[in-house]
Amino acid sequence: MLARDIMTKAVVTVAPHAPLSAVAQALLDARVSAVPVVATDGRPVGVVSELDLIGQHAPERILRRDHWLSRLAEGQTLSPEYLEVVEPNARTAEEIMTTPVITVDEDADLATIAGILAVRKVKRVFVVGDDKLVGVVSRADLARALMLRPKLEPGRAPVEDAPPPPPPPGAAPAAPVEPGFTASAFRRLVEAHEDAKRAARVREIHAHEEARRALVKKLAGERMSDKAWKDLLDRARGAAERGDKDFLLLRFPSALCSDGGRMINAPDPDWPTTLRGPAADVYEHWRDELKPAGFGLVGRILEFPGGYPGDAGLTLTWGS
Secondary structure, three states: OEHHHHOEOOOOOEOOOOEHHHHHHHHHHHOOOEEEEEOOOOOEEEEEEHHHHHOOOOHHHHHHHHHHHHHHOOOOOOOHHHHOOOOOOOOEHHHHOEOOOOEEEOOOEHHHHHHHHHHHOOOEEEEEEOOEEEEEEEHHHHHHHHHHHHHHOOOOOOOOOOOOOOOOOOOOOOOOOOOOOOHHHHHHHHHHHHHHHHHHHHHHHHHHHHHHHHHHHHHHOOOOOHHHHHHHHHHHHHHHHOOOOEEEEEEEEHHHOOOOOHHHHOOOOOHHHHOOHHHHHHHHHHHHHHHHHOOEEEEEEOOOHHHOOOEEEEEEEOOO
16 A cells, blocks of 8 residues: 555645734644645645744743633634734744655555654655645554555455466477466565565664664763863864854754754744753853854754754854
8 A cells, every 4th residue: 555545635735925823723623733834836845833833932832822722622713812822923834834844755655654654753744746745644544554454455365367378289288387486476575575675674764763862862961071162163263264154063963952953943043942962062152152252153954864854053153
């Protein structure tokens, strides 16, 4: 079974310039926790979740949001008091959406989809065909497909090759064929090989994520020494001597951020509050020592493996 076989085709979407009130109403009407943002040509360009809508840096707004959601779920119209809870500094979907979108092709198999949901810790993946949004596969869709598959496949009659026609009169008898030497058997061997490759890919992804989690745990407990900070400043000076206008002070897994890098990616002005370990030390050194001297500091996501924030970076700037 493929993504096109199990996906939900009727997907609630919003436009990039949709106001936040329309985004909130779409979430409530569809009873979903996130909606894709789709461009005029049908391409998914972002996703807006409830957390994006209310702003992760305001726990008190989350509590107020939950109160109004419980009331609005009973059929009431969108309240102005609820709209006061949403992110006050943004006005449209594209200002708060998370990018890029985690997508799969409509030919993606169940193993691939399950691996993405498990490793990326997301509730759904959006399905694209010719770069256009065609559906969504949620955890529930995948679970239903996996429950149905054992009921269908064991009882399905195997499709074997048609028996060969009888030889013409007087022809020499054909050499006996080894038992099991059929095209169907070969196809099953190919399927077994593909299954093994998919399983190995999922194991590789899991192993990579385990190593990444171990690194994040190690970094979260570390502090940057004065010597390491001085070495970074010396290297930054060398970059200026070469004519550069900025220098990457630190590259680190986005998971080192308390929110997984979402606020840096937004970008949210409060992203420094999510930093931990050496990243927090770099920010504090910059704030206390370099900012007064006119230096800038930029935080950004440097890569998006599989459509998900990978490494982040803190870059010191001194250009005009």
